[in-house]
Amino acid sequence: MVTKDMMCYKNGAGKVDRNQGRVHSKQVYEATKEALDRRGVTIEEISKIVFEMQIAYNVGLTLEHCMESVESVLKKREMQHAILVGIELDELAEKKMLSEPLQQIVESDEGLFGVDETIALGSVFTYGSIAVTTFGHLDKNKIGIINKLDTKVGNGVHTFLDDLVASIAACASSRIAHRTRDLEEQNETFADITPEETAPETKIEGTTT
Ligand code: MG
Numbered sequence: 001m002v003t004k005d006m007m008c009y010k011n012g013a014g015k016v017d018r019n020q021g022r023v024h025s026k027q028v029y030e031a032t033k034e035a036l037d038r039r040g041v042t043i044e045e046i047s048k049i050v051f052e053m054q055i056a057y058n059v060g061l062t063l064e065h066c067m068e069s070v071e072s073v074l075k076k077r078e079m080q081h082a083i084l085v086g087i088e089l090d091e092l093a094e095k096k097m098l099s100e101p102l103q104q105i106v107e108s109d110e111g112l113f114g115v116d117e118t119i120a121l122g123s124v125f126t127y128g129s130i131a132v133t134t135f136g137h138l139d140k141n142k143i144g145i146i147n148k149l150d151t152k153v154g155n156g157v158h159t160f161l162d163d164l165v166a167s168i169a170a171c172a173s174s175r176i177a178h179r180t181r182d183l184e185e186q187n188e189t190f191a192d193i194t195p196e197e198t199a200p201e202t203k204i205e206g207t208t209t
Helices: 025-038 043-057 063-073 077-094 102-107 115-141 145-150 161-185
Strands: 008-010 015-017
Touching: 025 077, 043 063, 043 115, 043 145, 043 161, 063 161, 077 102, 077 115, 077 161, 115 161, 145 161
Parallel strands: none
Antiparallel strands: 008 015
16 A cells, blocks of 8 residues: 555655656546547557458457557557657647747658657557567558548648557557467467457466456
8 A cells, every 4th residue: 555655755855745747647648548539540540550460360350359459559658658749749830839940841741850750660669579560561551541641631730640650550460469479379369359358468377367
């Protein structure tokens, strides 16, 4: 049990709240989901990309399994921070609030800019090499909603958002690929598990969750 004393420490000037200045995980998670929603990107649209990336390797895989995987990826701080930074910059560019020449570079999605890919790639590393190679594939081939965002269907600046969606989809795909191996070792496929059981810890001997 966490007591009030455990949350504080003495620095000579008295007790200081250790949590001072920190943002609660739930708040960051909610802000991330809200930001994607505001920009018209749904969990289902991202999951469709994951499904397309993984169906060839996974018997019984459903869109619901992919949605579970996307939701799980969105719970990682690494991913949340990238999404919040990228979307903020897109929105500031739309409002013409960036200073020049950055305003023009972001607004026009200047070909040599690359910071959008770099931020998205940073959060991909958490999920290993399959995530990295899938991200490269999506960056090049722009599947599903990534294509819509990249080709600027409708108005708005999506310089960062298209890469962030590729990053989320790549991570969720990698997570499924790793789950496949666990299932194979138990002579099972995705056809044998519910979406809730997509999490790596479920139905694995020796784990309790
Ligand atoms: Mg981009």
